[in-house]
Amino acid sequence: MTQDVAAVVLAAGLGTRMKSETPKVLHELGGRPLLQWAVDAAQQAVAGGRVVVVIGEEARQAAEQLLHGQASFALQAERLGTAHATLQARQPVSGADRILVTSADMPLLRPETLRALIDTQRRNTGPMTLLTAHSETPRGFGRLVRNEAGDVAAIVEEAHTTPEQRLIREVNVGAYCFRADWLWTSLVELPLSPKGEYYLTDLVERAVGGGLGVSVVTTDDADEVIGINTRDHLAEAETALRGRINRGWMLAGVTLQDPATTYIGPQVSLGADTVVLANTHLEGKTTVGRRCRLGPGTIIRDSQLGDGCAVELSVLEGATLDDDVEMGPFAHLRPGAHLMRGVHMGNFGEVKDSTLGPGTKMGHFAYVGNAEIGADVNIGAGTITCNYDGEKKNPTTIEDGAFIGSDTMLVAPVRVGKRARTGAGAVVTRDVPEDSVVVGMPARAIRRRKVRDGE
Ligand code: UD1
Ligand code: CA
Numbered sequence: 001m002t003q004d005v006a007a008v009v010l011a012a013g014l015g016t017r018m019k020s021e022t023p024k025v026l027h028e029l030g031g032r033p034l035l036q037w038a039v040d041a042a043q044q045a046v047a048g049g050r051v052v053v054v055i056g057e058e059a060r061q062a063a064e065q066l067l068h069g070q071a072s073f074a075l076q077a078e079r080l081g082t083a084h085a086t087l088q089a090r091q092p093v094s095g096a097d098r099i100l101v102t103s104a105d106m107p108l109l110r111p112e113t114l115r116a117l118i119d120t121q122r123r124n125t126g127p128m129t130l131l132t133a134h135s136e137t138p139r140g141f142g143r144l145v146r147n148e149a150g151d152v153a154a155i156v157e158e159a160h161t162t163p164e165q166r167l168i169r170e171v172n173v174g175a176y177c178f179r180a181d182w183l184w185t186s187l188v189e190l191p192l193s194p195k196g197e198y199y200l201t202d203l204v205e206r207a208v209g210g211g212l213g214v215s216v217v218t219t220d221d222a223d224e225v226i227g228i229n230t231r232d233h234l235a236e237a238e239t240a241l242r243g244r245i246n247r248g249w250m251l252a253g254v255t256l257q258d259p260a261t262t263y264i265g266p267q268v269s270l271g272a273d274t275v276v277l278a279n280t281h282l283e284g285k286t287t288v289g290r291r292c293r294l295g296p297g298t299i300i301r302d303s304q305l306g307d308g309c310a311v312e313l314s315v316l317e318g319a320t321l322d323d324d325v326e327m328g329p330f331a332h333l334r335p336g337a338h339l340m341r342g343v344h345m346g347n348f349g350e351v352k353d354s355t356l357g358p359g360t361k362m363g364h365f366a367y368v369g370n371a372e373i374g375a376d377v378n379i380g381a382g383t384i385t386c387n388y389d390g391e392k393k394n395p396t397t398i399e400d401g402a403f404i405g406s407d408t409m410l411v412a413p414v415r416v417g418k419r420a421r422t423g424a425g426a427v428v429t430r431d432v433p434e435d436s437v438v439v440g441m442p443a444r445a446i447r448r449r450k451v452r453d454g455e
Pocket of ligand 1: 010011012013014054076078079080081082084085103104105106140141142143155157171172173174198199200201227229
């Protein structure tokens with residue numbers, strides 16, 4: 001259906017106002033490059049049509065890596081303006097009937113809005129449709145000049161406005177849909193602007209001058225219009241994005257105690273009736289189940305949480321929590337930590353590359369690394385898996401129902417059998433058989449545990 005539309009994303013500008021060694025379109029918003037946002041939106045808008053990014057030499061390699069397979073590229077070797085940039089994409093989009101043109105520095109444009117542009121242009125007998133907005137702070141935007149009848153007459157760049165035109169509050173957002181044949185023939189005929197650039201916006205005057213109608217789609221979502229020219233704009237967009245994401249989750253049934261201090265990344269997903277408390281950051285590819293309670297003061301990055309988990313004042317990175325896990329305050333999970341159903345992890349603990357079985361408790365001051373820990377194990381305060389011998393990481397295994405006394409050092413590789421106990425301060429250098437008790441340094445067996453009936 002939309003196969004006949006191709007998208008061109010302009011991304012070759014120098015972005016000098018960012019004062020950065022990094023090309024503007026590679027600066028990040030919500031943890032992803034601006035270019036990625038623009039390409040995602042364009043891709044959704046043209047639903048299966050081609051997406052071509054016009055890029056400069058310095059950003060080309062990084063952009064190709066970022067978007068591998070998602071878009072193709074056209075190089076703009078000289079920065080001769082937005083019209084010249086668009087023309088560079090002519091070859092890669094040839095054959096398309098309509099061309100959507102957007103800018104990589106408008107990251108909050110929604111696919112729905114771009115689709116509205118395309119749909120309007122489909123019905124338009126004239127050659128182009130453009131997106132406008134009404135803004136009380138039209139800084140830097142081209143102004144939409146209308147004639148007495150209210151029809152579109154021209155776009156005047158801010159630098160070239162008369163004092164009267166400067167007062168116009170209808171601005172050119174910088175997204176357009178064109179009839180392809182008209183676009184390609186008209187682009188090459190545009191005059192050079194006084195600034196020495198070819199302006200895409202001059203196409204409006206050209207169409208109107210030729211007696212052709214220019215259609216307008218207007219957005220009333222002020223966030224969409226935030227273009228990034230400076231780092232100040234970037235911070236503004238960050239706040240706007242956060243508001244958009246947070247509102248979305250509240251509508252989906254998630255309670256946010258304080259949206260202004262809640263940071264939820266664009267790739268995060270949350271289940272209904274989860275509550276997120278103040279100062280909480282959910283980042284990367286994180287999924288959270290239903291009825292969880294996260295925060296306050298918590299960072300969760302690239303982690304998977306089941307239903308009914310509670311995490312207070314803690315940091316989780318690359319971790320997995322099954323249902324009903326309770327953590328914190330002040331707990332730290334590092335990559336490969338897997339806490340199974342009903343685990344309780346209290347304050348000042350760290351778990352890395354380890355599994356804690358269902359119902360296991362680790363209340364206070366412990367380090368567990370490279371360990372397989374069974375169900376219903378009690379890990380006493382101050383327990384440490386001494387997993388690193390200076391050269392390599394060694395594994396620790398603790399079987400179901402074991403009881404690890406306070407301040408036990410488990411010198412890996414080592415295994416503690418089912419229901420075994422270690423005394424307070426034990427330094428365990430050898431495997432501990434099941435149902436036995438070991439104490440001291442190095443730990444030695446003092447007795448078998450009471451054997452239960454029938455064993
Ligand atoms: C442009 C519009 C302006 C509009 C505003 C909205 C023109 C002449 N002006 O101004 O009417 O209100 O966007 O954001 O189009 N680019 C290239 N190659 C170039 C120049 C620019 O690829 O030679 C790219 C930039 O990377 C950017 C986009 O085109 O993504 C817009 O360029 P920018 O310089 O930011 O234009 P504005 O001054 O914002
Ligand atoms: Ca811009």
